[in-house]
Amino acid sequence: MARRNDHSRDEIREMALAAAEKIISEQxxxxxxARKVAAAIGYTVGTLYLxxxxxxxxILQINAHTLDQLHDRMLEEQARHKDPMERLLQLGHTYISFxxxxxxxxxxxxxxxxPEGQQPPGWFREKVARMFNLVEASLEPLxxxxxxxxxxxAAAALWSGVHGICILAxxxxxxxxxxxxxxxxxxxxxxxxxxxxxxPG
Amino acid sequence: MARRNDHSRDEIREMALAAAEKIISEQxxxxxxARKVAAAIGYTVGTLYLxxxxxxxxILQINAHTLDQLHDRMLEEQARHKDPMERLLQLGHTYISFxxxxxxxxxxxxxxxxPEGQQPPGWFREKVARMFNLVEASLEPLxxxxxxxxxxxAAAALWSGVHGICILAxxxxxxxxxxxxxxxxxxxxxxxxxxxxxxPG
DNA sequence: TAAACTAAATGAACATCGTTCATAATACCA
DNA sequence: TGGTATTATGAACGATGTTCATTTAGTTTA
Numbered sequence: 001m002a003r004r005n006d007h008s009r010d011e012i013r014e015m016a017l018a019a020a021e022k023i024i025s026e027q028x029x030x031x032x033x034a035r036k037v038a039a040a041i042g043y044t045v046g047t048l049y050l051x052x053x054x055x056x057x058x059i060l061q062i063n064a065h066t067l068d069q070l071h072d073r074m075l076e077e078q079a080r081h082k083d084p085m086e087r088l089l090q091l092g093h094t095y096i097s098f099x100x101x102x103x104x105x106x107x108x109x110x111x112x113x114x115p116e117g118q119q120p121p122g123w124f125r126e127k128v129a130r131m132f133n134l135v136e137a138s139l140e141p142l143x144x145x146x147x148x149x150x151x152x153x154a155a156a157a158l159w160s161g162v163h164g165i166c167i168l169a170x171x172x173x174x175x176x177x178x179x180x181x182x183x184x185x186x187x188x189x190x191x192x193x194x195x196x197x198x199x200p201g
Numbered sequence: 202m203a204r205r206n207d208h209s210r211d212e213i214r215e216m217a218l219a220a221a222e223k224i225i226s227e228q229x230x231x232x233x234x235a236r237k238v239a240a241a242i243g244y245t246v247g248t249l250y251l252x253x254x255x256x257x258x259x260i261l262q263i264n265a266h267t268l269d270q271l272h273d274r275m276l277e278e279q280a281r282h283k284d285p286m287e288r289l290l291q292l293g294h295t296y297i298s299f300x301x302x303x304x305x306x307x308x309x310x311x312x313x314x315x316p317e318g319q320q321p322p323g324w325f326r327e328k329v330a331r332m333f334n335l336v337e338a339s340l341e342p343l344x345x346x347x348x349x350x351x352x353x354x355a356a357a358a359l360w361s362g363v364h365g366i367c368i369l370a371x372x373x374x375x376x377x378x379x380x381x382x383x384x385x386x387x388x389x390x391x392x393x394x395x396x397x398x399x400x401p402g
Numbered sequence: 403t404a405a406a407c408t409a410a411a412t413g414a415a416c417a418t419c420g421t422t423c424a425t426a427a428t429a430c431c432a
Numbered sequence: 433t434g435g436t437a438t439t440a441t442g443a444a445c446g447a448t449g450t451t452c453a454t455t456t457a458g459t460t461t462a
Contacts (some may be wrong), residue, residue: 152379153389156380160375167311172320177333188355195396
């Protein structure tokens, strides 16, 4: 069987991405294989390589999609709050919630390593930057007395902090620290940092 | 060739761990394979399985060794400072420095995932807990007005934060945030959080 | 010393992996 | 209807983790 013309290249691409995301969600990165994805969409391995450069490329595109979803969700939640401080805290909670709901897909974004020396493409880095800018923009109205440079650093610190909580929570390493509520911990991190950052002196 | 008696089981174990650590340091987790380790110590694959349950077991023992080294280094640096605040900040910087010097081995500790449902053994979790306790103990003299529970949470927040900076720095994702000095960022995170945490009201 | 026993190390075997590409099969066009 | 262009295949390659019957050599016994 060849030359079926059942689906366009783009359709196959979408089907493969959807199937791969399902596998990742359910079994994690280790469960993914080219043959499994191919079987799930009713094609063979070779076909996948007509649509993706290789598995790294496939994973990069899954990650792009996940980043888009996370960003959309953050925007939605942002619209729900007017108070600047609440908006910022909400960003952290949304980040945590998303990671909690989709641990495998969220992990894949930061776990996946390209071959030695290879960098993620520009469009991918922009998606990460776009998310970071959301934090920066939310922080601005709270830190009128700080320089743009200081605000950038504070935003980076906040993002890093929340990110670290996510990682340790997912790998269940916060258990040993006696943490019972990840959301409480996130709130503590952000509010105390902001208190210290905003308070003069 | 069989029954050489060149080395004891323990010697083979140590040789294999050393060889595996070298591979990890140089090529990262992806570069590791049972056959490579075996070849490096002059034995064959089968022999490795007389000494380790499987590759997960090997990696777990590498991680244990890395955690020991990190803990030792933290203790050393702790002894260098008397001022409580300086001691705490030093812990963060040591954590970052170690991750910077041994990125692949440091990453492996938190990247490595056991098969679905399987937990790391107790002795491993204790090594993580021991490191966390160092943070908690250093924080205590600075937070006399807080409950033990609050101190525990603050220690978890600080550790998570520094950990997040490490991860994002290693995966070069802080570049998009315009961070030029990781150590400065760490200092900002810790000192501002502590300021907010300690300051009454 | 020779034979028997025991422990150590091997390496072929199996299933799976990512990736490639000559080949086959179909759709399209003249 | 015949020829051409495109699409999908699946066998093949080298590498992976893991197992285990077999071989080898040290140790003990007769």
